Amino acid sequence: AQSVSQHNHHVILSEAASLELGCNYSYGGTVNLFWYVQYPGQHLQLLLKYFSGDPLVKGIKGFEAEFIKSKFSFNLRKPSVQWSDTAEYFCAVCPTSGTYKYIFGTGTRLKVLA
Amino acid sequence: DAGITQSPRYKITETGRQVTLMCHQTWSHSYMFWYRQDLGHGLRLIYYSAAADITDKGEVPDGYVVSRSKTENFPLTLESATRSQTSVYFCASSEHWTELSYEQYFGPGTRLTVT
Structure with a gap:
């Protein structure tokens, strides 16, 4: 069955610390990969996406993610977090063929201490 | 304002x-989705629609x-x-299903409590 795993459910960091959130997926075919963020009281919004090409993709607010096909992983990184990065982060995959249904991970709640 | x-x-x-639960978008996006968000489950797709009258x-x-x-x-x-249907429900829309338009735009959510 298709699935997306986010191993870190809650992460607490101090400002300026580096961030890496793990995401692994299980799917036999080609997928597009996404990271969405939900700031407190706000809509989910797209952070970054990978379709093809360079496996290192850059998104908004200094976030980046690396697609490692052999590991079925799409980890999110940021070199130095800020208090304003406090949010919930969701990894998602979408098969490139078929019914185009998104599969979301369970989310990671990040709290950045000022 | 435009949006969902x-x-x-x-x-x-x-x-x-x-x-x-109502969902309205002003972009004329073809695709629309309903998700529910529950602790420990993330977002799970309930239904989606590729166009009017197609679900x-x-x-x-x-x-x-x-x-x-x-x-x-x-x-x-x-x-x-x-x-068991107590949850937060999110609606989303997407312009059309090409490589450039896989991004989904989410609404603010509806928090539903069933007593």
Whole structure:
């Protein structure tokens, strides 16, 4: 069955610390990969996406993610977090063929201490 | 303002009642989606629609009904609400299903409590 795993459910960091959130997926075919963020009281919004090409993709607010096909992983990184990065982060995959249904991970709640 | 809106934002209802959650988007996006967000489960797809009058089941469709008579509206109905349907419901839309348009735009959510 298709699935997306986010191993870190809650992460607490101090400002300026580096961030890496793990995401692994299980799917036999080609997928597009996404990271969405939900700031407190706000809509989910797209952070970054990978379709093809360079496996290192850059998104908004200094976030980046690396697609490692052999590991079925799409980890999110940021070199130095800020208090304003406090949010919930969701990894998602979408098969490139078929019914185009998104599969979301369970989310990671990040709290950045000022 | 243009965008995607949901109503109501908060709803408390009793077991067995019918409830309809509304979703409206102003972009004329072809695709629309309903998700529910539960602790430990992330977002799970309930139903989606590729166009007006075209709908299909997602991962957790049981107990829900959708319709899409107009492109801009995608209401979700709980025919007979149960406590297990207490959740936060998100509506989303997407322009069209090409490589450049896989991004989904989410509404603010509806927090539904079934007592």
